[in-house]
Amino acid sequence: MKKLHVIGVILIAAVAFSALEGSAVAAEWLLDGKAITTATAAKTEGKVALEADGLSAGIECTVVATGTVGPGPADEVKSVTFSGCVKLGNCTSVDAVAAVNLPWKTEVLGEGVKFFDDLTPGPGGGVPGYLIECLVGFILADNVCSKAESKVELANLATDVEDLFNTEEEAACTTGGPGLAHGTQLTTVEGHTLQVS
16 A cells, blocks of 8 residues: 555655655545545555665565555555565575554655655654664674655556655664665555556
């Protein structure tokens, strides 16, 4: 559904990013060309790399986030799963990876001709982020990377919305310096065309 924002995430991820700069205006989700009036189940899926810059270590995983889009500019990430993870850099084995402080609240914003999904803490108030347990040398590093507010660039495709994680935005990590998330995902609503406007 919405954003791995880890995260980055997402996400994931996402995940690790910076606050919106400049003047942002509210945008909205469109389902089959019409404004969404009630929260609608959605899924976001793709590959995302999560890295701890100071450790020169990280992972790349297929990430699936589920949640809702709409009404209007609102969306929410309710669950994030990671699979098919491969180690990067100094990470010699991956023990665990997970999203932290779910659910995440997000809101679509327009900035000029671009759209962004602005990720903020959910109802529990916890900062969105991710946990990686990675063996670096002989040390098992439990690393939580998070950012209070972050953004993911959105691009309309023919029937879905593409989520583009910014590699320049950094998250605060408990180990190994700043965290980075980068990758591309697709947000879809099964059987419908999804766009932002």
